[in-house]
Amino acid sequence: MRSVFFYTVARLALFGATAGVLFLTGARGFLLLALAILISGVISFVLLSRQRDAVSASVTRRAARMRENLAAGAAREDGEEGTSASSDAAAGEAEATDRTDDDPQPATGSPNPASNGRDPAS
Secondary structure (H helix, E strand, C coil): CHHHHHHHHHHHHHHHHHHHHHHHCCCCHHHHHHHHHHHHHHHHHHHCHHHHHHHHHHHHHHHHHHHHHHHHHHHHHHHHHHHHHHHHHHHHHHHHHHCCCCCCCCCCCCCCCCCCCCCCCC
């Protein structure tokens, strides 16, 4: 992350130097800011290409590391869920055998799901 800090400081220094030179030449206000942004952007594109490549490589490495950590965490979590899911399934099967089929009330939903409380004529 040192490369990101160095690149940011270099960009700000270029902007400041460009704005200073433009101020000395008479640019003021919005024109000063617009020209300083444009000119320092072009200069940094040329002069800071090596630092920009270093920042890009640093960000890419960090993103790859985060993806690997996320995948490892997901695999670890899946492994934990697999052991608890098998014990939950066994408990669910035991409950299902304890129930009787002549239950007077339906478990979920309405007795006539097609109606859903609406008048079919409307």
